[in-house]
Amino acid sequence: MSTESIVVLSAIVLSIGVGSFSRVWGRLVGLILVGGILGWGIYVYGQGGELAFFERPLSATWFYVAVGALFAWEVVALTMALRARRRAHDFAHACPACGATQTRQVDRKNVCGSCQHTWS
Numbered sequence: 001m002s003t004e005s006i007v008v009l010s011a012i013v014l015s016i017g018v019g020s021f022s023r024v025w026g027r028l029v030g031l032i033l034v035g036g037i038l039g040w041g042i043y044v045y046g047q048g049g050e051l052a053f054f055e056r057p058l059s060a061t062w063f064y065v066a067v068g069a070l071f072a073w074e075v076v077a078l079t080m081a082l083r084a085r086r087r088a089h090d091f092a093h094a095c096p097a098c099g100a101t102q103t104r105q106v107d108r109k110n111v112c113g114s115c116q117h118t119w120s
């Protein structure tokens with residue numbers, strides 16, 4: 001197997017492995033790895049070389065299209081993972097009386113911004 005294939009497979013396995021215990025961290029690792037592969041490609045193609053994935057040589061254009069799309073997807077996926085985490089956090093701190101997520105803390109107690117219910 002070529003170095004390129006090993007790098008890509010390791011990147012996939014690593015991001016899935018990390019993603020299994022934290023969605024946000026899995027996406028962050030995926031983004032860093034795809035960014036690394038992108039940087040590696042820019043270097044190799046910049047030197048006039050060519051990368052081959054799974055025994056198939058990839059032209060610079062297709063490399064940038066494929067890895068660029070993957071990079072964009074990772075950015076979107078990370079944003080969605082962060083938003084989901086924030087939602088889960090909001091939900092965990094929602095008002096037990098009315099379910100509103102607009103709450104504030106006063107004297108170490110939670111105060112609902114909607115019905116003024118107070119709880120600790």
Ligand SMILES: [Zn+2]
Pocket residue numbers: 095096097098099100112113114115116117
């Ligand atoms: Zn409330």
